[in-house]
Amino acid sequence: MLKRFSGCISIALFVGVAFAPPAFAQAGRATISGTVYDQDKAVLPGVTVTVTEENTGLSRNTVTGGDGTYVIPTLLPGRYTIKADLTGFRPTSQTGVNLSVGQELTIDLSLQVGLQEAITVTGESPLVEVTASRIGSNVSNQEIDSLPSQGRSQLSLMSLIPGLTPSLSPGSFEGGQFNANGRETTSNLFLVDGVYNNDDRRGGSQANQARVTLDTMAEYQVLTHQYTAEYGGASGVVVNAVTRSGTNKLAGRAFYYYQDESLNATDHFLEEEGLENPEAGSKVFGGSLGGPIVQNKAFWFFNIERNLINQAANLIFPPEAAPLANSYSDSTDIRAWNTFIRTDYQLTANNNLSFRWVREAAITDCEDLQDDLSILENCTIENDSGDQVASFSWTSVLGNRSTNEFRVSHVRENLLQGGLFAFDCTAPECDSYNFVGLGGREQFDIGSMNEHEDFTAGPSATFQQDKIRTYGFENTFTYIRSGWRGDHTFKAGFGWSRNSADPQEIGGNLIGTFEFLHNLPFDAANPFTYPSVFSIRLGETLFEQRDWRVNFYLQDKWQVNNRLTLNLGLRYDKQDLVDTNNAFAPRLGVAYDIRGNGRSVLRGGIGKFYEYQPLTILATLLTQPVISPAVIYETDEDEGPLDGVLPEDPCLLAAGDGQGRALISAACRAQMADIRSQVFAGGFTNANPSVDGNRKLGYLWSFSIGFHQQLSQTVAVGVDYIGNRGRDQTGLIDLNEPTNGVRPQAPGFDPNGELVPAGSRDTRFQRFLQFQTLEAFDTDYNALELSLEKRFANRWGARMAYTLAKTMDVGTAGGVAAKRVSDDFDPRSDYGRANFDNRHAFVASANAEIWRGFGAGLTFKYYSGNPINEIIGRDVNRDNDNFDRPVAGVDDLTRPIVSELDANGRAVRNGIDGEDQLTADARLHYLWRFKGNEIGFFWEIYNLTNRDNFGNPTGNRNSSNFLVPVAANTPRTMQLGVRYTF
Numbered sequence: 001m002l003k004r005f006s007g008c009i010s011i012a013l014f015v016g017v018a019f020a021p022p023a024f025a026q027a028g029r030a031t032i033s034g035t036v037y038d039q040d041k042a043v044l045p046g047v048t049v050t051v052t053e054e055n056t057g058l059s060r061n062t063v064t065g066g067d068g069t070y071v072i073p074t075l076l077p078g079r080y081t082i083k084a085d086l087t088g089f090r091p092t093s094q095t096g097v098n099l100s101v102g103q104e105l106t107i108d109l110s111l112q113v114g115l116q117e118a119i120t121v122t123g124e125s126p127l128v129e130v131t132a133s134r135i136g137s138n139v140s141n142q143e144i145d146s147l148p149s150q151g152r153s154q155l156s157l158m159s160l161i162p163g164l165t166p167s168l169s170p171g172s173f174e175g176g177q178f179n180a181n182g183r184e185t186t187s188n189l190f191l192v193d194g195v196y197n198n199d200d201r202r203g204g205s206q207a208n209q210a211r212v213t214l215d216t217m218a219e220y221q222v223l224t225h226q227y228t229a230e231y232g233g234a235s236g237v238v239v240n241a242v243t244r245s246g247t248n249k250l251a252g253r254a255f256y257y258y259q260d261e262s263l264n265a266t267d268h269f270l271e272e273e274g275l276e277n278p279e280a281g282s283k284v285f286g287g288s289l290g291g292p293i294v295q296n297k298a299f300w301f302f303n304i305e306r307n308l309i310n311q312a313a314n315l316i317f318p319p320e321a322a323p324l325a326n327s328y329s330d331s332t333d334i335r336a337w338n339t340f341i342r343t344d345y346q347l348t349a350n351n352n353l354s355f356r357w358v359r360e361a362a363i364t365d366c367e368d369l370q371d372d373l374s375i376l377e378n379c380t381i382e383n384d385s386g387d388q389v390a391s392f393s394w395t396s397v398l399g400n401r402s403t404n405e406f407r408v409s410h411v412r413e414n415l416l417q418g419g420l421f422a423f424d425c426t427a428p429e430c431d432s433y434n435f436v437g438l439g440g441r442e443q444f445d446i447g448s449m450n451e452h453e454d455f456t457a458g459p460s461a462t463f464q465q466d467k468i469r470t471y472g473f474e475n476t477f478t479y480i481r482s483g484w485r486g487d488h489t490f491k492a493g494f495g496w497s498r499n500s501a502d503p504q505e506i507g508g509n510l511i512g513t514f515e516f517l518h519n520l521p522f523d524a525a526n527p528f529t530y531p532s533v534f535s536i537r538l539g540e541t542l543f544e545q546r547d548w549r550v551n552f553y554l555q556d557k558w559q560v561n562n563r564l565t566l567n568l569g570l571r572y573d574k575q576d577l578v579d580t581n582n583a584f585a586p587r588l589g590v591a592y593d594i595r596g597n598g599r600s601v602l603r604g605g606i607g608k609f610y611e612y613q614p615l616t617i618l619a620t621l622l623t624q625p626v627i628s629p630a631v632i633y634e635t636d637e638d639e640g641p642l643d644g645v646l647p648e649d650p651c652l653l654a655a656g657d658g659q660g661r662a663l664i665s666a667a668c669r670a671q672m673a674d675i676r677s678q679v680f681a682g683g684f685t686n687a688n689p690s691v692d693g694n695r696k697l698g699y700l701w702s703f704s705i706g707f708h709q710q711l712s713q714t715v716a717v718g719v720d721y722i723g724n725r726g727r728d729q730t731g732l733i734d735l736n737e738p739t740n741g742v743r744p745q746a747p748g749f750d751p752n753g754e755l756v757p758a759g760s761r762d763t764r765f766q767r768f769l770q771f772q773t774l775e776a777f778d779t780d781y782n783a784l785e786l787s788l789e790k791r792f793a794n795r796w797g798a799r800m801a802y803t804l805a806k807t808m809d810v811g812t813a814g815g816v817a818a819k820r821v822s823d824d825f826d827p828r829s830d831y832g833r834a835n836f837d838n839r840h841a842f843v844a845s846a847n848a849e850i851w852r853g854f855g856a857g858l859t860f861k862y863y864s865g866n867p868i869n870e871i872i873g874r875d876v877n878r879d880n881d882n883f884d885r886p887v888a889g890v891d892d893l894t895r896p897i898v899s900e901l902d903a904n905g906r907a908v909r910n911g912i913d914g915e916d917q918l919t920a921d922a923r924l925h926y927l928w929r930f931k932g933n934e935i936g937f938f939w940e941i942y943n944l945t946n947r948d949n950f951g952n953p954t955g956n957r958n959s960s961n962f963l964v965p966v967a968a969n970t971p972r973t974m975q976l977g978v979r980y981t982f
Contacts, residue, residue: 873958
């Protein structure tokens with residue numbers, strides 16, 4: 001009955017309309033295929049091939065077709081035994097076949113005539129997948145367990161994969177940020193056992209939504225280029241993380257890792273001042289347990305982890321900032337609980353059910369002090385009461401040639417963010433973290449943030465509550481057809497998701513921000529110290545955002561013969577947030593087994609990859625229309641104080657607290673209160689609106705050609721050329737950009753009244769931003785990727801990867817779908833090196849079991865660095881944006897221009913080489929094994945050589961620190977750990 005019901009569902013889904021979140025299809029699954037021969041190399045039809053997972057006993061089987069081939073898709077990663085059986089032949093088994101996530105293994109088997117005992121061989125999986133055209137690699141459980149991982153980040157080892165470059169800034173607790181394909185970090189797609197795990201506020205976000213800990217993760221696959229049509233909604237890297245599962249044996253582990261300031265070298269700048277490290281370190285402890293519910297049938301796994309982290313923050317400020325901002329060293333606090341549960345149940349021989357749930361609740365105090373150049377009072381608190389990802393899947397085997405996988409999932413986030421004023425705090429360290437918001441207080445009475453050239457003071461203007469919910473379902477049907485001009489593995493998938501923030505409180509800058517063109521503390525008696533710009537948010541803060549996404553895809557892995565494989569696919573994406581109805585994405589991949597021995601492959605392909613836009617686009621459109629329920633009031637920039645002239649605007653004639661901070665004056669308060677009343681009354685015209693335009697779903701054309709060769713049983717090398725072209729990219733263009741300092745206003749940029757209603761056409765608009773999809777925003781990426789892999793064998797393994805890349809894009813500020821440019825009349829003039837353009841990346845790793853339980857791991861990373869954008873530091877063209885780059889003969893009278901100049905004598909965007917980065921991390925361990933148990937002792941050293949890896953200095957020519965490094969990445973640190981496994 002189950003089989004018949006499942007079959008009916010599959011047929012309906014196969015021919016139905018498609019609906020899905022970024023379709024993951026069988027992400028987290030793998031395939032074993034091959035050909036069965038006799039001793040004379042003749043193919044054998046009718047052979048029963050059975051694969052059995054050695055740790056759980058779960059098995060699947062199929063029968064070879066007329067050409068002797070077999071395919072077993074939709075397998076969970078694991079260690080398998082493959083058995084071939086045919087009457088009149090000796091059964092043959094191959095044990096110890098490690099099947100990794102997403103792999104397409106080709107395992108050929110040979111049967112000998114006779115009735116003697118069965119033949120069993122032990123063999124490793126091939127290192128080269130001769131039927132796959134995609135580019136990427138797998139990070140194995142061996143590497144996760146043996147290599148150093150700073151911060152115990154679940155994704156830190158992604159840097160071992162060619163084509164990926166980390167953000168090259170100090171990492172955050174959630175994990176590293178990576179650029180791939182010449183795309184922003186927000187272009188990535190993260191999966192947990194095939195389930196969507198992205199932060200819908202920012203798309204791919206900085207990392208994944210719910211963190212999967214190292215002790216939860218079994219392995220993960222990183223796909224960088226040419227992934228098949230089952231993946232979509234993203235144009236960057238795809239990360240398939242596979243979690244640990246229970247087995248037929250009750251097993252578990254407990255662990256504790258420790259680090260403090262006594263184990264760390266002194267920060268470069270502290271050492272220059274003769275100071276010691278602040279109190280900082282981490283304690284990470286927890287454990288896992290898993291085992292059978294029913295032998296060979298049902299299993300469970302549970303993991304819990306507690307993180308107590310103190311991160312050092314070392315801030316160096318120019319002398320003139322005193323006494324408001326004095327250089328200091330302190331630490332920030334992060335506390336988190338992470339919980340994971342997994343169950344797997346083989347309901348019948350052909351039906352498997354599974355459930356996954358991961359939750360992380362974290363509180364961070366002042367985590368971004370160093371990145372934001374903040375004094376302590378300006379810190380931000382985050383109370384993340386629970387990132388969660390939950391999923392249920394049902395996998396059915398429908399006869400000898402087809403399978404079906406149905407999955408439902410839910411992703412959620414509850415995040416409270418704000419300055420100290422928004423919580424029941426009076427200091428950076430709180431006794432509790434209750435979000436009180438304004439708490440009945442008047443927004444003008446709290447104090448405002450003060451942004452100087454090289455530091456930020458006053459209370460943080462951050463104020464936001466996120467309630468993110470994603471609901472989705474998807475289905476993948478796989479059908480195998482043999483003997484029809486080759487062998488075909490067809491896949492058809494569809495699904496649907498609702499992605500929402502309902503509601504989201506968007507209150508950033510609710511208390512106001514003063515911007516200064518200098519570093520001096522504010523002094524009401526000194527005109528030179530007055531601010532140049534004041535801005536504040538007024539009106540509603542709660543907004544509901546809802547988006548839905550649908551897609552379907554068809555994929556055919558066509559093995560034309562035993563050497564040539566074509567991967568043909570077509571995908572369709574639809575997003576309600578974007579008016580795009582023709583987002584069809586064809587994919588073509590070619591893999592050719594050059595010598596026909598399964599050891600070398602020539603691979604290449606071309607494909608189109610659409611990328612969903614994040615909910616932040618919708619948030620902008622809801623909160624900043626022309627007739628708006630909320631406005632961001634902003635003064636024009638006034639440079640008069642630089643000449644000793646008091647500003648005229650009442651909001652720039654700030655009051656002072658007597659300690660160097662600017663406050664909202666009584667006159668400004670009255671003006672803002674009047675505007676706020678008009679906004680709440682309705683019908684108020686926003687002088688800084690953002691409106692929609694011809695916004696399209698952006699896409700990437702990607703093409704590649706490469707070669708992958710297995711040199712021995714354990715060593716393989718690869719070389720690939722990659723080209724990517726980003727098209728239909730979207731940015732924000734100011735329609736009211738001034739000419740010779742004069743803005744055209746509504747009659748000039750909207751003569752037909754299509755954007756500005758009649759009652760608002762006399763408004764004096766400042767910026768009038770519109771989302772536009774332009775050819776001027778096109779991006780280009782070219783890369784050469786080299787790799788070498790030594791599989792762990794004979795007690796050691798290693799990797800090396802080198803990437804030579806050039807990334808060119810447009811946009812001085814903003815995200816992937818909200819770029820801003822320095823010249824709105826000529827956006828293409830911003831075409832240049834991307835902010836994350838790292839030309840050279842070399843990474844190597846090795847891990848070894850040295851002697852009797854002693855082992856070591858090492859990673860080495862070198863990056864040539866991201867560029868620096870040289871800007872004037874003042875709003876020269878009076879467009880209310882501070883992106884202006886210097887021009888020869890105008891801005892170089894007192895200081896030469898460092899960047900290369902374009903044909904008009906203007907500094908090119910990102911024209912200065914940034915700081916390079918070099919780190920070597922090491923790990924030593926001793927594993928004491930006794931009676932099936934193990935106690936491990938670990939010593940990890942990060943930045944072994946204690947190199948001063950400086951962060952990029954500012955390119956602001958108006959700054960006292962122009963091109964002067966004021967921050968360094970982490971110096972040498974050490975971590976000690978102990979782990980008990982049974």
